[in-house]
Amino acid sequence: MNLLPLRETALSVARLKLTNFRSYASVDIAVRAAPVVLAGPNGAGKTNLLDAISLLSPGRGLRGARLSEHTRRGPSAMSEALWAVAATVTRAGESYEIGTGLVSAQGSERRQVRLNGAAASSSADLGDVVQMLWLTPAMDRLFIESASGRRKFLDRLVLGFDAGHARAATRYETAMRERARLLKYGPRDPAWLDGLEAEMAEAGLAMAAARRETAARLNRALEERTGAFPQATLSLDNDDTEDDKTGDTLKERLARARIRDAEAGRTTVGPHLVDLAVRHTAKRADARECSTGEQKALLISIVLADARELARARGGLCPLLLLDEIAAHLDVVRRAALFDEIADLGTQAWMTGTDIAMFAPLKGRAQLFEVADSFPRPISE
Numbered sequence: 001m002n003l004l005p006l007r008e009t010a011l012s013v014a015r016l017k018l019t020n021f022r023s024y025a026s027v028d029i030a031v032r033a034a035p036v037v038l039a040g041p042n043g044a045g046k047t048n049l050l051d052a053i054s055l056l057s058p059g060r061g062l063r064g065a066r067l068s069e070h071t072r073r074g075p076s077a078m079s080e081a082l083w084a085v086a087a088t089v090t091r092a093g094e095s096y097e098i099g100t101g102l103v104s105a106q107g108s109e110r111r112q113v114r115l116n117g118a119a120a121s122s123s124a125d126l127g128d129v130v131q132m133l134w135l136t137p138a139m140d141r142l143f144i145e146s147a148s149g150r151r152k153f154l155d156r157l158v159l160g161f162d163a164g165h166a167r168a169a170t171r172y173e174t175a176m177r178e179r180a181r182l183l184k185y186g187p188r189d190p191a192w193l194d195g196l197e198a199e200m201a202e203a204g205l206a207m208a209a210a211r212r213e214t215a216a217r218l219n220r221a222l223e224e225r226t227g228a229f230p231q232a233t234l235s236l237d238n239d240d241t242e243d244d245k246t247g248d249t250l251k252e253r254l255a256r257a258r259i260r261d262a263e264a265g266r267t268t269v270g271p272h273l274v275d276l277a278v279r280h281t282a283k284r285a286d287a288r289e290c291s292t293g294e295q296k297a298l299l300i301s302i303v304l305a306d307a308r309e310l311a312r313a314r315g316g317l318c319p320l321l322l323l324d325e326i327a328a329h330l331d332v333v334r335r336a337a338l339f340d341e342i343a344d345l346g347t348q349a350w351m352t353g354t355d356i357a358m359f360a361p362l363k364g365r366a367q368l369f370e371v372a373d374s375f376p377r378p379i380s381e
């Protein structure tokens, strides 16, 4: 089978090796630079494979699981019970060896990251090599569940454009925790609180500005979109840093909120309360009022717009897409449109589904793996 090659600049996984990772004792697969379909029954190990790939980027991956949860359970698990994911990734014609895993050292477990044979200082180093976006079935409820999920989603979008966003968020949260501790246990030293609130205001304003910038950028990209996926409009709710423009600064509002925050046992102003609001542009409806399929389509629109924007910002380098159970909820027209758009993006999208027939329009454009009992077998056409 001759697959259309991806662009030279494309980012793709060429080889993926899992050891002791969830349901996989050991697996080693070679992949071509083309979209990938993983089809198989429930429990076959499809999501586990995507989860492993997602750990090649900074953070906890698409399940957001604790690192120890990835360790394979069961009678044949190694006694040290640690896991490893290794991959060869090609990017702009260059090849990178990436490894990550959980190792046990002096009685404690820690994550190890290696890049081209050398220890990388943190998983964040991987972010320079591998960018990826994902959609999972858990995200189908993004618009109707709590604001924290939407904030996390928004912050991941921001991080794609602004690596400093993570630092600002950490600074903000550290100062916020320290302030909360002082308000609860004392001493309520005004100079100390002033210092922490100044830190929160500075980091918080940077965070809020980066979020607004990303939302505006994605709105421009979403406006350009046509086709089967609906246009979406993003905005930020509870963005009280906007008030800084009218002279009532976050620092002043934090200072005024001290007594109230001490009584409430939480911080009642600041960008940690921001929510991402998404509207279905044409229907003039809030995403949470849309049908399940429409909500999925809105999310796909946002992710595809983001993928294009990221590619534009990185000289054409499109992020990997991990699309778990992507065909669920999409009608036949939307499914075909999604596959066309993935082909047009020229990225290695990894898609999973229980029914291989759903991926028929991808014939000749993707490589198919049938996954059964945690064994992915390439299917030749």
Ligand SMILES: Nc1ncnc2c1ncn2[C@@H]1O[C@H](COP(=O)(O)OP(=O)(O)OP(=O)(O)O)[C@@H](O)[C@H]1O
Pocket (backbone or CB within 6 Å): 021, 022, 023, 024, 040, 041, 042, 043, 044, 045, 046, 047, 048, 049, 069, 070, 071, 072, 073, 074, 354
């Ligand atoms: N740490 C672990 N050790 C051993 N097995 C695990 C571990 N974590 C998950 N599993 C098992 O891995 C199997 C495959 O899970 P996975 O989520 O990859 O399935 P899937 O193919 O995506 O199925 P579905 O179509 O239902 O989403 C499941 O049976 C699950 O219980």
Ligand SMILES: [Mg+2]
Pocket (backbone or CB within 6 Å): 046, 047, 048, 324
């Ligand atoms: Mg799954």
